[in-house]
Structures are given as C-alpha cells and as structure tokens.
Amino acid sequence: MSDIYQNARESLSRVQAFEPEKITREKELGSYAFASAVEPARKLVSLFQRVPLEALSEFPDQTLRQIQSAADGAFALLEEARAFDPDEGSIRDRQSAMPDKLSAAYTTHFATLQPHISYSVARTIDFAKIEAEGRAAIQAAKDLKDRLGAEMLESKAQAEQLLADVKKLAKEQGVTQQAIYFQEEAKLNDELAKKWLFASVAAVVVTLGYTISLFFVSHLEQFSPARLRTH
Template structure:
C-alpha cells in the first residue's frame, strides 16, 4: 500500500530545497572575471539578482499549504532557473560554439528573458502566500487604533490651537494697549528732555550764585580794613572816595549775586513745570481709560491740554503769563450737563 503522506512530504522537501538553493545563490559568481578575463560576464549580476529577488518573495515556510501540483511548479521553475545559472558557471571559452561572442550573447539574452517566464509562473503562488501571511484581524485592529489615535491627536491639537488663539488674542490686545499708551506717552520725552536740560542749567547757576555770594562776603570782610591800608587817601575827600568805591563795588557784586540767583530760580522753576507736564502727559491715558463716558474723557483732555500747552513763566517777572489760566469751570458745566442728560 502506498503512503500518500510520504509522497507529499517528498514533493514538499524537494520544492523547499530547490527554492532555498535559488534564494541563496550568489549572482556575483556569474561574472567570473579571473577565469574568463576579457570574456567575463559583466552586467549579468543585476538581471540575475532581479529574478532571485522574485524567488525570495515566496517564503519556503508557506510551501506546506500548496498542493503537489503547485509544489511541482515551484520546483521545476527553480530548477530551470538554477540550470541557466549553472550554464554561466560552466561556460568554457574553448568549447563555445559557434563563437564565444555568440554563445555569451545567447546566454545573456536567455537570462534577460527568464524574468517574465518566472514571474508568470510564480505570480499566483506569491499572491496566495502574501494573503496567507497577512493577519487581517490584526490589520483591522491596527487601523482602528490608528484612527482613534488620529482622532485623539486632532482633538488635542484643536484644543491647543484654541488655547494658543486665545493667548494670541490676549497678547495682541496687550500689544495694542501698550502701543496706544506709547503713542501718547512717548511724547512726554520732549518735556523730560527739557526738564533735564533745565536741571543741568539750574545746578550751574546755583554754583555760580554760591561763588558770587562767597566773593561778596569776602569783600565785605575786606572792606572793614581797607581804610587802614597804607597809601590810601586821608581826610574827608579820601573818606568820601573810599565810601563811594565801596558802595559801587558792593552794588555790582550784589547785582551779580541777584542775577545769578534769578537764573538759578528760573531754571529750577522751568524744570518743575516741565516735569509736571511730563507726568500729566504720561498719566493721561490711564486717567482717560478710568472715565466712564466721553464727556468725562473730554474734561480730562481739557485739563491735560491746559497743563501741557500753557506758556511757562520765564522767571524774570513776578506775575504769571496770561495763558497759564486753568480751564474755566463754566466750560466744564455744559459737558457735565450733557453727560447727565445722555445718562437719563
């Protein structure tokens, strides 16, 4: 009695051996540069490797699922291709017919045409093996997991984008507020420069006033002893000349002291005025935003404008300038009344 399982195992083993022999074949051995010299098969490694790669797609472990007819196809195809490869290895220049070039050309053309034949024979078997190796349940699970991950990432990304958008809007609004404040506040630098310049001049004139006062004091002390200096005029005429000279010198030095002090006070006064204008312009935006209506903002604007644009005193006159008057109260009453009527 014939054992069918042994027959199947024999066909499977033969097919696996033939397939593995082709899959592990070294195509570089076909060139044979040292043996053939100028007749070496250069350029055959790539087409041969292309066919070997086609056999490598079909795994030997999947052959156990093929019936005997398909195993024979695999075995015969692999053996036929290996026989062609052996022809390259056994090629002998001395026995080549009809000529060496024609024999080599025939072998190379056979190798190039072999790919299509092998592809046609192995295509159904490779397709079955590829389908058999795929775990479609695992693929479906992976696809579902990828979809869930994509959905979660998209939700997280949208949340982050919304958060960043809100932060960007807040930052943009802050930038606009700062820009608006800077648009008004940067004008205060002009008054600051004026205040700094007057402060510098004030210190200079203060030092000059102190030196002039010191000179006046020293001269007052020295004048007590001038009449005792030898060589000065005596008598009533000399006393008269000495008195007149003292009065003139005292007058001149005193005038210089007064002039220096007035310049000092003038620069100090102007420094304080410009500093006050700088503060008024720098705080105008905050005061205007603190008001609840346009009428109140207009009142703040009027006071700020009066403080900023009123002419400053020079320090040479005791009275203030005519333009330094504050905003009359009568100008504020209509605005307050308009604000009250609009609120009603």
C-alpha cells in the same frame, strides 16, 4: 511529508541559495567575464526567493510540481552561466546571449510563480493586527487634531489678550503723552500770563505816573511868576 513536497523544497532551496556574483568569474575569463549577466541572474534568483519555503506545505501536489519544474529550469540556466566554458563554440555569441536568456527566463517563471507569491504574501499578513494598527492610527490622528484644535483656541485667546493689552497700553500711553503736552502748554500759558501781568502793571504805573506828572505841571503853572503878576 510526501516526496513531491521534499523534491519541490530542495529545488526551490537550491535556486534561492544561488549567488549571482559567481557568474562573473573575472579572474578566469578576463575580457570574457559575465558581468552583464549578474543583474538578470540576481533578478531571477530574487523571484524564487519570494516564495517562502514554509508555504510549500500548504500547496497541492500539482502546484508543488510547477514550482519544482520552474526552480529546476532556472537553476540549470544559472549553472550554465556560472560554468561558462570559453573554449566551446563562439565565445562572443554565447556571452552576449546569456543575459537575454536569463531575462527571458524571469518573464516565463514570473507567470508561473506570481499566483503562489501572492498567496504566500497574503498568508503572512495579520489582518487583525493591521486593523488594530489602523484603528490606533485613526485615534492618534484624532487626538492630534483635538490637541491642535485646543492649542489653536489657546493661541487665539492669548492673541486676543495680547491685543487688548496693547490697546490698553496704547491708550494709557496716549493719555500720558497728552498729559505731558497739557502740562507743557499750561506752563507756557502761565509764563505768558505772568509776562502779560508784568507788562500790564508796568503800563499802569507808567500811565499813572504820566497822569500825576501832568497834574502837577498844570498846577505849577498857576503859581508861576507870570501868572501871579497878571492877577
């Protein structure tokens, strides 16, 4: 590999390995600790970490120089924040300015690295694999649709059979219930018929007895002493 490639790789590796948490230095700086600079520093380091080292071998020399220059500038700023000396100049001004400087560096280097990051991402994508996975996902969705359709048809058939069974049971239950009513009504009519028959027989007997008694009474009058004397 060329020196340009090696220099770019070393510069990029150095930024990617930087630990933003070291900027804080709470024990050393106390109230002047750089806690507010940690997050913008982490964001800046993360930007350079999106450029994979193995992709550098595919970049032309001009691109490698751009990446090396951006990495060296970012690392110098990160080292400035990490090596902050409270004894130099205005502490408050430098402390409040550092997070803004880190954020501005992110914006600047993003414009430089964004095309290279996009290329690096694209080169790692296995489009054939994605296409195969897409076809598999479509087939799985189709199988699921077919299975759900079959289950719905089966459920519909079961529901229709259940409804038919319920109607049949209700019909049988209705016939059975009506049969009970008919049986009870027939029993009641039978009892009433017996009562009416008994009453009718009793009435006939009474009437017959009354008629016979009248017959005998009328004949007895013919043989009474008064009747005989008149003859």
